[in-house]
Amino acid sequence: MAKPALLQTLDRALRVLAVFDWEHPEWGVTELAHHLQMPKSVVQKTLATFAHHGFVYQEPVRRRYRLGPRLLSLAQVAQPELARVAHRYMANLAEATKETVKLTVVDGNQTVIAHAVESPQSLRMTGRVGERNDFHRGASNKVLAAYMKWEAVLDALQAHLPADHPVLLEPDRLRRELEAIASQGYAESHGEVEEGVTAVSVPVRGPLGEVEASLSIVGPSVRVTEGGCRRWLELLQQARALLERELGLKEEAFVRKGG
C-alpha cells in the first residue's frame, strides 16, 4: 500500500469517526483520546468540528458524543448508481423466490450490504443495508473474496479476526475453497454465518471486467430444497447477465460521449 499523501488532520478525524460502531455508539472525549492514543485536545477539536457539521452531536446531559443525523442524509446519496440499477432485478428475484435478495460490495477490509430487498414472508432474513461482515464466511462474502488477490483477503482477515482464529490457523483450507468458488462462478453457504440460513451468491462484473459486487439470495434453510438451490442459482445467473449488460451499456455510453 503506497501512501498517496493523505491529509493528516483529516485522516485522524476519520479514524475518530470510525470508532463509533454498533457496540460503542457513544464516547467521551477523554475515553476516546485514550483509546486512540491521541491528545485530548485534538480529539476535542475534531469532535467540535464534526459537531458543527452535524456529523456528531453531544448529548446535553452527559456531554458525550454520538453520530449525528447528517450521516443519514449522506448515506442516502452513497452508492446509488449500482444499487439503483440493480434494484429492479433484485425486486424481481425477491418476487420470484419470496426470499431476501442482497447486493454486497467490498469496503476496505470488510464487506458491506449496499442494497437489499426483503422477502415478503413473515419468517425472513433481514437485509440490513450498511451491515459489515468479514470475508471468510457467508456466500456473498466468499464470492467477493474469491475474486480478490489472496494476500489482500488474508491481510483483511488478519485485521479483523483474532490471531488464533481457526481460519487464520489453516488458511490454505479457505484458499482452496475460494479458488473453487472462483472457478465455478458461484458460492453456496449453509449455516455459515447464522444457523439455519442458506444462501447462494454470484459475482457481478462491471464494464472493465472486475467484480464490483455480489448478488445473493438468502433464506431459511427449512424452506430450501436441493432443487430449490439450483433454481436460485439459475435465477441469479439470469439476473446477473441482464444487470451486467445494463451496467456495461451505461458505461459505454459514458465513454463514448461523456454523459
Place this chain on the structure above:
Amino acid sequence: MAKPALLQTLDRALRVLAVFDWEHPEWGVTELAHHLQMPKSVVQKTLATFAHHGFVYQEPVRRRYRLGPRLLSLAQVAQPELARVAHRYMANLAEATKETVKLTVVDGNQTVIAHAVESPQSLRMTGRVGERNDFHRGASNKVLAAYMKWEAVLDALQAHLPADHPVLLEPDRLRRELEAIASQGYAESHGEVEEGVTAVSVPVRGPLGEVEASLSIVGPSVRVTEGGCRRWLELLQQARALLERELGLKEEAFVRKGG
C-alpha cells in the same frame, strides 16, 4: 454563533463532502474545486484521504468521485438512541392506523427523517430515512420550527429558499402559524409538501424539556376523514406520553449511576 475554534482542514473537508447530494451525486476534482472556490490540489488531497477511508470512491473509468459504502455503515450507527426507543411506539401506531409513521429531527438548517415505519398498505407514503426538508411546510417540519427561536427558523429558511420565495416575502404569516402550533401542541398539514397527502404531527420532548423530535402520521388524504384526523392526534399524544416517559426514565438512570 461564536466560532468554537474549528479545525480548518476538517471543516473544509466536510464542506467538500456536503456537495454530494441527490442532484449532484458525482464530481470531478476540477469541477468541485471550482464550485467551492478551493484550490484543486486541496480538493484532490481531501478526496484522496476520504477515499482511503471508504467515504468516497473513484469510478475507475471516468475517474470521478462518488460517496462510498462506508457511509452506509456509519448511518446504521447514527440511528440515535431516540430512534431505537421510539421504534416500538411507531410500529404500534403504524399497526393501529395502517399508515406511515415518521420521526423527524433538526439538523442544522433543515429537518431529517431519523426513523420511519411504513404503512402496510399498497398506496402508502414512503418514509425515507435521511430525507431532508425545510422548516416552512409540512406538519412534521412546522412542529419542529414552532419550538425553535423564530430568528433561527428565519435564518435557516433564508439559507435554503430563494430570496423571493413567498414565505420569505411575508414571514409574519408563517410566524403566526408557528405560534399557533406551539400553543395548541400539534400541527396538521393537508397537501403542503405533496398534493393529496395529509399529516398530523406532535413534538417529542427530551428529559430536559426541549423538543428533540417530531412524531408524525402521514397518509393519502383520500383515506383520512375529519374524525380520522382527530383519532390520529389522540394516538400520537398517547404514544408521545409513553415515549417521553421512557426517555425521561432512561436519562434519569444515567444521571443517577452513570451506566
Place this chain on the structure above:
DNA sequence: CCTTGTTGTTTCCATATTAGAAACAATGTA
C-alpha cells in the same frame, strides 16, 4: 502525428495551522 484542451495528480516552499502539554472550568463525589 502532432497540436490543443481537457482531465486528475504531484511537487514545492513559505507560512499559516495544527499538535500537544498543561492550565482551566465545570461537575459530581467523598
Place this chain on the structure above:
DNA sequence: TACATTGTTTCTAATATGGAAACAACAAGG
C-alpha cells in the same frame, strides 16, 4: 471542603498544509 472526574481553552514550537504551478494521462481534431 477537598478531591476526582469530566469537557474546554490556551499557548508555542514545529510541522503539516495551502496554493500556484508544473506534470501526466487522456480525448478530440486538425
